[in-house]
Amino acid sequence: MIHDKALQIAVIGGDLRQAHLANKLAQDGFAVSALCLEKDVYLGDEVQLGENAKKVIGTSDVIILPLPVTTDKVTVNAPFSEHKISVREVLSSAKKGALILGGMIDIDMQTKGEQLGLTLIDYLEREELAVLNAVPTSEGAVAIAMRERSSTIFGSTCMITGYGRISKVLARMLLAMGARVIVAARKHSDLAWAKINGCVAIPISKIKDYTSQVDILFNTVPAMILDEEILSSLSHDCLVIDLASKPGGVDFEMAKNLQIKTIWALSLPGKVAPISAGEMIKDTVLNILAERGITIGPN
Amino acid sequence: MIHDKALQIAVIGGDLRQAHLANKLAQDGFAVSALCLEKDVYLGDEVQLGENAKKVIGTSDVIILPLPVTTDKVTVNAPFSEHKISVREVLSSAKKGALILGGMIDIDMQTKGEQLGLTLIDYLEREELAVLNAVPTSEGAVAIAMRERSSTIFGSTCMITGYGRISKVLARMLLAMGARVIVAARKHSDLAWAKINGCVAIPISKIKDYTSQVDILFNTVPAMILDEEILSSLSHDCLVIDLASKPGGVDFEMAKNLQIKTIWALSLPGKVAPISAGEMIKDTVLNILAERGITIGPN
């Protein structure tokens, strides 16, 4: 294990999460420079504000790009900056052997980077980050449910489709708040877990037998599960919150026709808890570094 | 026990809570008339819309006034109505022996009513309603904390002053969401309970030893506890949520000077969960009626 205070890290672009990540890495003792993060974000004194982007990038051992790396396939995603820097420029300015970390690195970028002798790692594909992200996602979902309804979570009947990471954390939270939680899932082992964890566990094929009792329906399955048949069976004041990434799992058009209030809540971690989300990315980055023998401090 | 379907109940004024109460009592089989509740609220078909207020009041066995009964000491509090009816009129129109229920009945009204041969009961003084109200209050407090901060409740350090009804429910909720909860209370037995329930329990005199670690401080004690000394010891991004009724427990002026974000959250149940709050009032009203031998249905 290398204890390497001289390790140079560049943090480029991104939002509050990325700024918090920069601050935290600097507090941990790394030499951190920030680029494209100069507007409306708080950066601590320990973080160097990079003046010369090319030089900063060229001298960094590790370059951390935001989540997502880019929204236009050309420039680094940098909503808190007036500067623009292209992904291509970052790659070509990086020194050979540098480690490039980012969220949602596409295949083109991956190929290009490797041709230049760089190592690219998509931290969003790390299982531990996906697990940790379930926490702000669940809190955000609960906050939406609280905001949109005139009743307490306590005493409500919630249904959750799927029993993956988000469902597990969300179910636990709702149960602890006094809701009755029905989990609809396919696999027998998932249903066994849901039952052990205090939920009513039903096969996904039986959803319709339970929908009339449901006050809040959280979907986590990215497939069209909540179709006309299911939506029509809901009570008129049921709230539907779709947490599944695109294409989602709700027939939104149909829900609108049926006057079922439906909210498609995407990318909650960055929206409801950017500080915590930044902290989680930082922990994941540290894990990636530690696996490569790079570590700081006594832990 | 009297099973009395013919019992006449008048529900007068109030907000969504009172409307929900009317609906629920009617669904339970009581004969319910509503007065001063005609605007922007949903009343079910089972509820009679009282046309002639005097007649409705004069023929009712039980009259349910809102919470609070009045905000101007003269008229019944009726934000969802264009009609006005005075408290005095209600009392003088009621038939002898009628039961008048309301929230926050003052001493004048009590005396006046009793002189007229009426029985007046303040449902807000019922212990079970105070207990039940702790649920929407706690959910509302958590919702505020989620909305105002950029971090998750999970992983945060929360301090709660006092260990009464609200604190107990709130602490349980925060713990279940993964917060560390410090309870500051006076009585040894309260501290013993807080410890058993999973909190860090500290005497109220030691608050200052812990404040620097606190991310969210919930006050439930209606006395000036959070004074300059305590407020100055908080970290700059600590959020203070005061749940104590007037005069509150925070030196708000000082908090403002110190740039400590402070929210005084009063009357949360009616704001965040009027349906549930109405349900709770209904349960309490049913308890009051049952104690007087009036009951409906198989339970």
Next chain:
Amino acid sequence: MIHDKALQIAVIGGDLRQAHLANKLAQDGFAVSALCLEKDVYLGDEVQLGENAKKVIGTSDVIILPLPVTTDKVTVNAPFSEHKISVREVLSSAKKGALILGGMIDIDMQTKGEQLGLTLIDYLEREELAVLNAVPTSEGAVAIAMRERSSTIFGSTCMITGYGRISKVLARMLLAMGARVIVAARKHSDLAWAKINGCVAIPISKIKDYTSQVDILFNTVPAMILDEEILSSLSHDCLVIDLASKPGGVDFEMAKNLQIKTIWALSLPGKVAPISAGEMIKDTVLNILAERGITIGPN
């Protein structure tokens, strides 16, 4: 607050709890002597073994007697000793102004002590000790249920009568293990709490409507609640655990006739967790001393 390392404490008689108490007080920095505790118990090096009982008692500022102080109304309860010392002798040997602490001090002893210029305090009457004792009692009750049955607590239906200290802790434990918990209580506010805490809450008058579903019935009410009528309504393999102090709340004779397995579990803390029980008495003793201005160490 007096920081008084020279304070002399005598710990007399008792069982493992009392021995643990002596050890802990000595570790906290008090000068502790033990009497009538020489057999089969572990006393640390910091505890003085009193040779001359009269001298030890006569020079002590605080004298801690066991729980209960006596079982025969004459001698101090000392199962781990071959020596006998009478309560009367302890009182008459104590120096004027000494503080005598004990569990279950009777009125005669209280009077006699006060006549001799002593201050007697029954620590068992301290609310915080009663609260803390609910933990080992509940764990002991769960352990009995596990040992006596061939099914898991998970998935079982438990009924608890009463909703005092033990019930609150026990209910929480059972719920967390996945049981369905029915609480039968009298007061509306207790029922409100039970409901908030995740239990099915029923008035005590309705017990019989639920008994046929019950797998384990825990009684905490010290009055004959489980009479022939209730016992006859239980399923034949229901387990009854009576946690109420004498006279208990079960018609044991009738239960035997009906072949209902019934266990009267008394004084669980000292039996199932003497170390923890001793720790709790110690904490309570420290609270008593602190209220009198006697304290040791930084807390």
Next chain:
Amino acid sequence: MIHDKALQIAVIGGDLRQAHLANKLAQDGFAVSALCLEKDVYLGDEVQLGENAKKVIGTSDVIILPLPVTTDKVTVNAPFSEHKISVREVLSSAKKGALILGGMIDIDMQTKGEQLGLTLIDYLEREELAVLNAVPTSEGAVAIAMRERSSTIFGSTCMITGYGRISKVLARMLLAMGARVIVAARKHSDLAWAKINGCVAIPISKIKDYTSQVDILFNTVPAMILDEEILSSLSHDCLVIDLASKPGGVDFEMAKNLQIKTIWALSLPGKVAPISAGEMIKDTVLNILAERGITIGPN
């Protein structure tokens, strides 16, 4: 889906679990015959006692063998019977196309059965049964900890090695009882889950930094983790409970030398909760049947 009341099921040998399974399947409406289960077990009236083993086996559509199927590789494991029947005999008497279910079917039996045109399924390899078994295992582990120690689980520090099925359930139970739980695991994602679920999560390589604080150490990893170095670092009154199947994860010889109390708790479900364990096998059997289109009743 076939609703087939005429389906013939033979339940052969085994212990209380198998007897409970027979009763439950009969209550569900299947035609159930029991063999080798005539001593000291309760079989309901709905279960046929097979007189002629050969005939019962030859006419059954489904044959359920115990867990484990055999302990001597020759006869069916039947501790509650004076009859002996060989596994070979069962297979050769079964009718072609019959479904044979059993726990721990070895490769020889599998091959032999298939040659005879039978379908053999080992229900112990079903993920849902493994998940459900974690509940009685965890309750049994907690019961051992309660029985062997003089302190409460509340307030104790527990360490669990590994974060698989048993650990997840056990950790939740201990946390709910008020223990501090340290989980030592290898994978970053397991550590993330442990942290989310309220545990202190540490890499397995850091165990030794925490062992001195541990009161109860539960091992779930079937590899020699608790070697001399770790065992020597434990406090002298730490209790070690090994829940890992053979070869276990503790150097028992060394633990004995170091006078560390160590309990190797194997096969807890059948021991501590045979009724529940039988219920779980039944649920799994029903899943297996349902997947083959065989079902009974409205669910």
